[in-house]
Amino acid sequence: MTDRFGAFDKGLWLPDEPMAENDLTSGHHVLFDGPFTFPVMVARRTALDANIATMAHYAHRHGVRFAPHGKTSMSPKLFAAQLDAGAWGITVATANQALAAWRFGVPRVFLANQLHDPRVLRWLAEKVGGGWESVFYVDSAEGVATAAEALAGTPGGRLDVVVELGRAGGRTGCRSVAGAVEVARAAADSGLTVRGVAGYEGGLENAEAVAAWLRGLAAAGDAVAEAVQVRGRPIVSAGGSAWFDVVIDVLGPLTARRDVVLRSGAYVSHDDGFYSRVTPFGRRPEEGALVGALEVWAHVQSVPEPGLAVLGAGRRDVPFDLGLPVPLEVRAADGTLRPASGMSVVRVDDQHAYAETNRVAVRPGELVRLGVSHPCTAFDKWRVIPVVDDGYRVVDVLRTYF
Template identity: 70%
Template sequence: MAGYEGGLPDAEAVSAWLRELASLADEIADLVPGEPIVSAGGSAWFDTVVDVLAPGGKPLAGRRVILRSGAYVSHDDGYYSRVTPFGRHPEEGSLVGALEVWAQVLSAPEKGLAILGAGRRDVPFDQDLPVPLRVRALDGTLRAAGGARVVKLDDQHAYVELGDTDLAPGELVCLGVSHPCTAFDKWRAIPVVDDDHRVVDVLNTHF
């Protein structure tokens, strides 16, 4: 018996849903050989899944629990950075967004606006727009993106309101993604970089 609770609004609703999931697993337990398997989890409520299906770290009697802990491998700088269980339990640690999309500034056509060479084909947009994090200047130096904010995407371009920062054509903007699940299906190969942004490996995706 497997399900996904990520769309529910709060811990109370998630807990009630998980109890129902466990009850349904009990009802079909006699129909399948071996120990019933109950599986749930995502990036937002995996703490509640454990609390209900395996209180104290021990699965409820007669069940095998499989926790699907969501996008922990990559995390993000948008939606999941706000709803992660580590926000509720900071003493347990934290996660850091590991996916970056670097886009070149193609144009600064008017005051307060810049156009980047990345769009819906390159970055997720179903749960928030990408987040400008850093800027690599033409001389290679890095600076914070300040108040820059992506306000619109089309297929191949991002529209950035500059706020208190400036962007010049040719500079590179590091974009953090929101909802990494829909980033992996956009890239057949994802470079892995070290702290100096040297490529040390390549991950192939399969969708």
């Protein structure tokens, strides 16, 4: 991992010589007059720190393990901050993400997906056999057989698995408790180390449906623990960023006899769109609060007709899958700020956003501060993300590895 930045780093303006990281993050550079160009995405330090602390305290207060999903940021600095705050491990979704986490020094990785690549499985068996902690999902006889074959070819290796429970019409996972037990028995008989059960409640329509599914997951955990020898305290794991309160309600009482592992990830930066509306802290404000930490600053490129402003940030710069960016503030050429209340982004293309200005008067060349919607598809658009204090001095930088 390099400690220098140059002309190929989006959002930075370094046309001549590269810049060392300690120079960029010295606190001498302000976003609006430093070596930056627009659009640029930044992360606010105070918001990141507050979000990490809030979820760490939440998990500790409820007695659950916390393995935040690393696919949100794929940032080693954020992984380290989450672990330093007490996270039990880091969750990932792919083999490449697991490899990156291992290279970052993450001591425990929860791979919340199936693995069918023999090369990856042999590598994982060697690392786990050598003392690294990692588990992955199985939900089929074929997946078990591939893992068992890889394990047999890795002397001294070990593969730890959790059986995934899904639901009809959902994505991966066994469709019934009986199916989960069958896969668990096949895994144990094949020499794999069964650790428990897991699944994902995202996509269910309401709290009642989530709770019903979680009760099925708890039943699957009991059935698997009765059917096979489970290594250590049995794991039962769930929890995205929309329903972790229901996960605590249903699975929290199991902590006396299970390791309940919560895997929410979007919280680390939160957002000003989708997750700001669905966060459990909106339903239970007494439990805490999260703050949007990511901002994309973009110029007003043109005001070609009344009521329309075209901004210089598009699909390559902002997420658009779970809502469009949210205009928060306008910065005039003289540096004064005014609210963007009433302005809304209605469409994006590759490099532009189309904003209805309504009662907000903007001029070409002004900057608009945009909040994002869905951080998981914001981080992956930026390899370098300056971290700023509340005065927009750059105090750190995040690199992402997707």
